[in-house]
Amino acid sequence: MSKIDKTCRYAESHEWVRVDEEVAVIGISDYAQHALGNIVYVDLPEEGDEVEAGEEFGAVESVKAASDLYSPVSGTVIAVNTELEDKPELLNQDAFGTWIIKVAMSDPSEVDKLLDDEAYSKLCEE
Numbered sequence: 001m002s003k004i005d006k007t008c009r010y011a012e013s014h015e016w017v018r019v020d021e022e023v024a025v026i027g028i029s030d031y032a033q034h035a036l037g038n039i040v041y042v043d044l045p046e047e048g049d050e051v052e053a054g055e056e057f058g059a060v061e062s063v064k065a066a067s068d069l070y071s072p073v074s075g076t077v078i079a080v081n082t083e084l085e086d087k088p089e090l091l092n093q094d095a096f097g098t099w100i101i102k103v104a105m106s107d108p109s110e111v112d113k114l115l116d117d118e119a120y121s122k123l124c125e126e
Contacts, residue, residue: 002031004121005096009114011054011072012123016096019111024073024103028060030095031124036062039091042084042100043069049077051103053110058100060091073110075103 008016014032018025041061051057051071058069079102084090090098115123
């Protein structure tokens with residue numbers, strides 16, 4: 001059973017969001033990193049890039065598969081976790097402690113449309 005962080009909201013595409021004021025901190029869930037296996041590469045956006053809720057912003061590659069990353073919220077990328085360029089395995093080691101991007105949200109109410117921990121847990125069990 002994958003770990004679920006009760007402080008996060010979730011996209012159905014398995015990204016998590018933690019909100020800090022107007023900033024969304026985004027990563028991938030424990031379920032996603034387990035499904036992918038050993039992550040060997042993360043394709044990151046640039047600071048200043050615009051992201052749209054539900055749109056692709058990057059990708060994660062593992063020894064098994066490549067998977068696109070989708071932004072759960074819209075806004076501007078204000079920080080990118082460049083540590084992942086050299087150490088993509090951090091996502092396997094601590095999915096909820098390793099963020100991928102931080103986004104200044106253009107519409108914070110989008111977070112309300114995301115799954116809470118209980119709904120996400122049910123999605124993962126299906």
